[in-house]
Amino acid sequence: MRNAKGVLFVVFLLFGMFVTMQFRTVLLAQQQNAAGESQVQSLTAELEQAKSEGIKLLEKLQKLEKEKDEIMRQISNDGNPVINELLDKKYELHVINGLTDVRGSGVIITLNDAPARNEMDPEQLIIHDMDIVKILNVLRAAGAQAIAINDERIITTSRHFCAGPTILINQNRYPVPYVIKAIGDPDELYNAVEQNEAVIIMKIYDIQVDIRKESEIIIPKYKTYKNIENMISGLEVVEK
Amino acid sequence: MKFFKEAALTVVCLLLGIVIAMQYRSVKVNTSLAVYEQQRVNDLIIDLLREQENNQQLQKRIDELQRDLENLRTGTNTENETIQALRKENEQLEILAGLKTVKGKGIIVTLESTDKTAIDDNNILAVLNELRAADVQALAVNDERIIATSEVRRAGSYMIVNGRKLLPPYVIKAIADPEKLENSLTVMAGVVDMLKYYNIKVDIKKDDNIIIPAVRDDGTIIRYDLLTPVD
Numbered sequence: 001m002r003n004a005k006g007v008l009f010v011v012f013l014l015f016g017m018f019v020t021m022q023f024r025t026v027l028l029a030q031q032q033n034a035a036g037e038s039q040v041q042s043l044t045a046e047l048e049q050a051k052s053e054g055i056k057l058l059e060k061l062q063k064l065e066k067e068k069d070e071i072m073r074q075i076s077n078d079g080n081p082v083i084n085e086l087l088d089k090k091y092e093l094h095v096i097n098g099l100t101d102v103r104g105s106g107v108i109i110t111l112n113d114a115p116a117r118n119e120m121d122p123e124q125l126i127i128h129d130m131d132i133v134k135i136l137n138v139l140r141a142a143g144a145q146a147i148a149i150n151d152e153r154i155i156t157t158s159r160h161f162c163a164g165p166t167i168l169i170n171q172n173r174y175p176v177p178y179v180i181k182a183i184g185d186p187d188e189l190y191n192a193v194e195q196n197e198a199v200i201i202m203k204i205y206d207i208q209v210d211i212r213k214e215s216e217i218i219i220p221k222y223k224t225y226k227n228i229e230n231m232i233s234g235l236e237v238v239e240k
Numbered sequence: 241m242k243f244f245k246e247a248a249l250t251v252v253c254l255l256l257g258i259v260i261a262m263q264y265r266s267v268k269v270n271t272s273l274a275v276y277e278q279q280r281v282n283d284l285i286i287d288l289l290r291e292q293e294n295n296q297q298l299q300k301r302i303d304e305l306q307r308d309l310e311n312l313r314t315g316t317n318t319e320n321e322t323i324q325a326l327r328k329e330n331e332q333l334e335i336l337a338g339l340k341t342v343k344g345k346g347i348i349v350t351l352e353s354t355d356k357t358a359i360d361d362n363n364i365l366a367v368l369n370e371l372r373a374a375d376v377q378a379l380a381v382n383d384e385r386i387i388a389t390s391e392v393r394r395a396g397s398y399m400i401v402n403g404r405k406l407l408p409p410y411v412i413k414a415i416a417d418p419e420k421l422e423n424s425l426t427v428m429a430g431v432v433d434m435l436k437y438y439n440i441k442v443d444i445k446k447d448d449n450i451i452i453p454a455v456r457d458d459g460t461i462i463r464y465d466l467l468t469p470v471d
Contacts, residue, residue, distance in 0.1 A: 008249060008252070011256060014256060015255065015256050015259065018256065018259045018263055021263060022262060022263045025266055026266065029270040029273070037277075040277070040284065043284035050288060051291055053295055054294055054295050054298065057295055057298035057302065058298060060302055061301055061302050061305065064306065067309060068305060071309070071313065072326070075319060082323055083322060083326065086323065086330060090326065093333035095464050095467055096337045096464060097336050097337050098388060100470070101470040101471075102464075102467040102468060102469055103467070103468045104467050105466070130366060130369075133362075133365050133366070133369050137361070137365055137392060140389050141393055144389065145464055145465075145466050146467055154388060155388045156337075156338060156379070156387045156388045157372055158372065159369075159373045159375075171290055173287065183466055183467060184466060228332045229332065231377065232336055232377055233377070234344040234345060234346070234377045234378075234415050234416050234417040235335055235340075235343070235378055235415055236343045236344055237335060237340045237341070238340075238341040238343045
C-alpha cells in the first residue's frame with residue numbers, strides 16, 4: 001500500500017511538470033510566432049516600398065532616355081545624319097537584347113501545379129525548374145523570337161530556377177501559375193510544345209498545361225534594368 | 241478499494257501518456273514553424289537587399305542621364321562627342337547581344353559520357369541553367385555562343401546548337417564577373433553529382449583567359465522580323 005502511494009506521488013509529480021512545460025512551450029511559441037510575424041510584416045512592407053520606388057525610378061529613367069534621344073535627333077536633323085543612323089542602330093540592338101517592349105503573334109502557355117492528392121509524392125505534383133527550362137528550349141528550337149515568363153523577359157543570361165513553391169526569374173520571385181509568352185510562328189510554336197515529351201509527361205502527372213495560340217501578344221522589356229556596363233563587366237572585346 | 245485505487249492509477253497514467261504525446265507534438269510543430277518562418281525572413285531580406293541595390297543603380301544612371309541632358313542642352317557636348325558616346329553605347333549593346341568575340345575570366349566545364357550512351361540535351365540545359373543562376377555573362381557550348389534564342393537539341397549521338405551540329409565531348413565555357421566566379425564554381429559542384437548519376441564525367445576548371453566567339457551573324461540565329469516594337 002505504501003508502494004502504491006509512492007508511485008502515485010511520482011506520477012503526479014511528473015504530470016504536474018509536464019503540464020507546466022506544455023503551458024510554457026505554448027506561451028513561448030506564441031511569443032516567437034508573434035515576433036516572426038511582425039518581422040515578416042515589416043520586411044514585406046519595406047520590400048513593397050523598395051519595389052514601388054524602383055518602378056518610379058525606372059519610369060523616370062526611361063523618360064530621361066527618351067528626352068535625350070529626342071534632343072540628339074534634333075541635332076541630327078539640323079545637319080548631322082550620322083547621329084540618326086547610330087540611334088536607329090541603337091533601337092535595333094535594343095530589340096535584339098530584349099530591352100524594348102515588343103508585339104507579335106505566338107503562343108501563351110499557362111502552367112499550374114497538379115491538384116494535391118494523397119497517394120502521390122508531392123514532388124511529382126509541382127512544376128520543376130527543369131520543366132520550365134525544357135519548355136523554353138522547345139520554344140527556342142521552334143523559332144521563338146521573344147519569350148517571357150510571368151512578364152519577365154528572358155534574355156541570354158536570364159536566371160530561372162525554382163525555389164520551393166515559387167520561381168525565381170531575373171531575380172524576381174513568382175508563385176504559380178507560370179505564364180510563358182512567346183512570339184514566333186503560332187502554329188510551329190503550338191505544335192512543338194504540344195508534342196514535347198516533357199509537356200506530355202507533365203500532363204500525365206496532372207500538371208495543368210494550357211497552350212493557346214494568340215494573334216497579339218505583348219512581351220515587355222527586360223525589367224531588371226541596370227546599366228549595361230554591369231551586365232558585361234567581365235567581358236573584354238577581342239578584335240578579330 | 242484495491243480496484244478503485246488501481247483504476248485511479250490507470251487513469252492518471254493514461255493522462256500522463258496523453259500529455260507527454262501532446263508536448264512532443266507541439267514542440268515538433270513549433271520547431272518546423274520556426275524553420276519556415278526563418279526561411280521567409282531570409283528570403284525577404286535577400287529580396288530587399290537586391291531591390292535596394294537595384295534602386296541605387298537606377299538612381300546612379302538617372303544622375304548620369306541628367307548630366308548628359310544638361311550637356312546636350314547647353315551645347316557643352318560637341319556633336320563629335322555625342323557620336324562617340326553613341327558608338328560606345330552601341331558597342332556595349334553588341335557585346336550584350338553576343339555580337340562580339342569576348343575574353344574574360346571564367347570556368348570551362350567539359351562533359352563526357354563514360355559509357356556508350358549519348359549525352360542528353362537536358363544535361364547540357366541543366367548545366368547552362370545553373371551557370372546562368374551563378375550570374376555568368378557569356379556562354380558557349382563547343383564555341384557556339386549561347387544567346388537568348390539559342391536551342392540545345394540532341395539528334396542521335398550529337399547535339400544541335402544554333403542550328404549547328406556539335407560532337408562530344410561538350411565543352412561549355414562561361415565568363416563571369418571575377419567577383420562572382422566563386423559562386424559559379426560552388427553551384428557547379430552540385431551539378432557534378434547529378435551528372436555522375438547519368439554516367440557523365442564532368443571536368444571543371446577555372447581559366448583566366450577564356451575566349452568566347454561571337455554569335456554567327458548570318459540572319460539565322462538573331463531574328464526579330466516577327467517583333468514589332470511597342471512604344
